[in-house]
Amino acid sequence: MSSLAKAKAFCDQFALRCPVLMAPMAGASPVALAAAVTDGGGMAACGVLGMSPSVIAEWSSSFRAQSGPTAPLQLNTWIPDPPALRDPQKERKMRDFLQRFGPEVPEAAGDAKVVDFEAQVAAMIEAIEAEAAGADAIVAQGMEAGGHRGAFRPETANDLIGLFALLPQIVDAVKVPVIATGGIADARQAAAAFVLGASAVQIGTGLLRCPEAGISRVWADALGQSRPEDTAATRAFSGRLGRSMKTAYVLACQQEEAPEPAPYPVQRGLTTPMRTQAAKTEKLDGMMAWAGQSAGLASEKSARQLVADVWIGAMQMLDPTSPLSKH
Template sequence: MQTPLTHKLQIRYPILQAPMAGGPTTPELIAAVSNAGGLGNLGAGYLTPEQIDQAIREIKERTAHPFGVNLFVPEPFTESVDEIRQMNNSLNSYRARLGIAQDPEITKYAESFEEQIQAVLDGGVPVCSFTFGIPGASVIEALKQRGTVVIGTATTVEEAIRLEAAGMDAIVAQGSEAGGHRGAFLNRQDEPLIGTMALVPQMIDQVSLPVIAAGGIMDGRGLAASLALGASAVQMGTAFLACPESGAHPVYKQKVLTAHEEETSVTPVYSGKAARGIVTAFMKDMNQYAGEIPPYPIQNALTRDIRQAAAKANNPEYMSLWAGQGVRLATTRSAADIVRHTVDQAMSILNR
């Protein structure tokens, strides 16, 4: 189970818990995975600098082992008053059903990336990963000067080549099976959606960095297959969604435990950026929307009140239920049991 990446990260097993932003990655989950020999990761893309600082402190109270923090690299976007007005007119019908205010005032679309980075630097985080692009050279250099391992996310070989050239230490190869937001940053219009099995070996042949396989990996079978393809580790998200330490909403967990592999889809309707989740009534309705969906992070801010109200009402049909195509294999095992079971199963397969 030892690979170049486990040595670099100083972890026992080549298993990374995916940094699922929006609540699932609690300090309890992150610490449990790290204590079990994997690498827990905080999905901090939506957190304020103060929340990041607090979370880092809480994680460190629960584990002395390495862990990571993930941030979203900001992309340029165009704000269209007409697009926003048309979208709000459409979203107001959902607000009416949920009994919340129409046309809510939005003061900001996203947290300050610079302030988030400063919180990570101040926190002395062992690992920092990025999604949606490549941070500036000064950010990468500042992290490395603090001894932080820097990891990028790629959905194509070309994106991986760009990440290596930028100075990343490792690359997550995110296959199309993966739940949550797509990390694509070069193919914005017509994303190719390359599967993990096809993506990983092609990426390994073209870059010299350790590659982390992600997408559809739920247990030791996926770990063994990924190692056979040449990956240095796997990143598992959906596998941990329904575990006791996960901060996912109870109805979200229940949907994960009952959903089948054909019941997920990639959609931009919740956030303005392509993401894979369990199909909901909101997704079905909004897929018929005739106008232009505002880009991320505008659409994400516009739908936030609807998602939050749906969560309070225990109504999964208007929540974003991010999950991958391996969802049928999700269990209620504890995080530590998931790590142990994955390792034992992989070892059995590889020995056989």
């Protein structure tokens, strides 16, 4: 099956016009962005990690009101980790360290709780009966991706494998469609992923400069000026590995004298005062400014146009004579 034929089959399977998916970015998945991706023919998404069941239901209802009751949608949260092993002395050192970048960190900040996983799942599936267990598709996430690593076990997140090394090996090993993500922001990269066997691509950072994303201007501007070497994989914000802009805080955390980040969700709680203040004051150095290695390719065009352009451009590169490329 040709690259375009596989992508077209994926579109038919999931009722899409474009095999382009929005990445489910926790904290950066406004309804407006999801709806715009749907309008462009792709698949919308929401990262619901920090959302309560009622907020998940409210978000979903708002999306359905804009995009229709049958629009394809991804909802993503994390499988719970075992309870974090706490170290009061290390947490105190981290609180002292964080005060260099934000306000005083309360001693109880590390007591952060995660939203109940079972309740989140119940809100996501609502009253729909689950089909027989089995994955419809597999997302292959390369280390180029911004934000947290997609890993079932935290320790495997350290295996920083590039997308174009990972993708063909997964394609060869499974029979279900494979969705490529990590550093994909334009048609050239999407076309390369299709050549390597992907049935669809997923875009995260590449959508963050779209007007519908609504992120802070300072973060959006930094993404537009970013080079691949301007990002780093770090545990500094949540205790789990994620790729961020190299802000002053991230760089300081890489120094030998910096305290070791606490485990998730303790570290997330400890950094909350800094991140909250940075967001209010538009100070990038304290923000949790996630960014993939292709951030500099992120476009300011509408998400609707971006999704369509990625697919049409990829088709034109792969087979200019195909009727599919004339869409």
